[in-house]
Amino acid sequence: MLSRNCDRGEITFDQIKDMFRLMTEHNGLGLAAPQAGINARVFVTAWGQVFYDPQFRLRTHLCWSEEGCLSIPGVTIKVPRWRHVLLESGEWFHDLKAFVIQHEYDHLNGQLISHRYAWSAGCLAESSR
Numbered sequence: 001m002l003s004r005n006c007d008r009g010e011i012t013f014d015q016i017k018d019m020f021r022l023m024t025e026h027n028g029l030g031l032a033a034p035q036a037g038i039n040a041r042v043f044v045t046a047w048g049q050v051f052y053d054p055q056f057r058l059r060t061h062l063c064w065s066e067e068g069c070l071s072i073p074g075v076t077i078k079v080p081r082w083r084h085v086l087l088e089s090g091e092w093f094h095d096l097k098a099f100v101i102q103h104e105y106d107h108l109n110g111q112l113i114s115h116r117y118a119w120s121a122g123c124l125a126e127s128s129r
């Protein structure tokens with residue numbers, strides 16, 4: 001479930017409530033449906049917003065973000081993230097909120113921060129040649 005692409009899927013109000021509960025129990029900043037065993041392109045965030053299959057319209061200012069993940073307890077990894085993102089909904093998010101959205105969005109595509117790390121390490125190896 002965690003390492004594959006989600007279907008658009010269906011989600012119930014109770015499942016969303018469960019996701020908020022799980023996120024809060026683990027002091028998470030966000031939680032994606034596949035982390036709760038639900039196959040849907042949905043995630044919730046600590047600031048109370050629910051995202052249904054969000055799409056990015058614009059991403060700017062690549063930087064590093066140090067992140068943990070409820071699915072990889074006790075580990076923090078530096079991953080490349082965009083500081084500013086604009087969603088198809090027309091909403092901008094910046095800094096921490098932008099990072100959380102990208103992190104949870106990655107879960108919908110079966111990507112964990114450990115994959116991102118492997119990718120960035122690949123880029124560094126590439127650029128040091």
Ligand SMILES: [Zn+2]
Nearest residue numbers: 068069070071
């Ligand atoms: Zn995560």
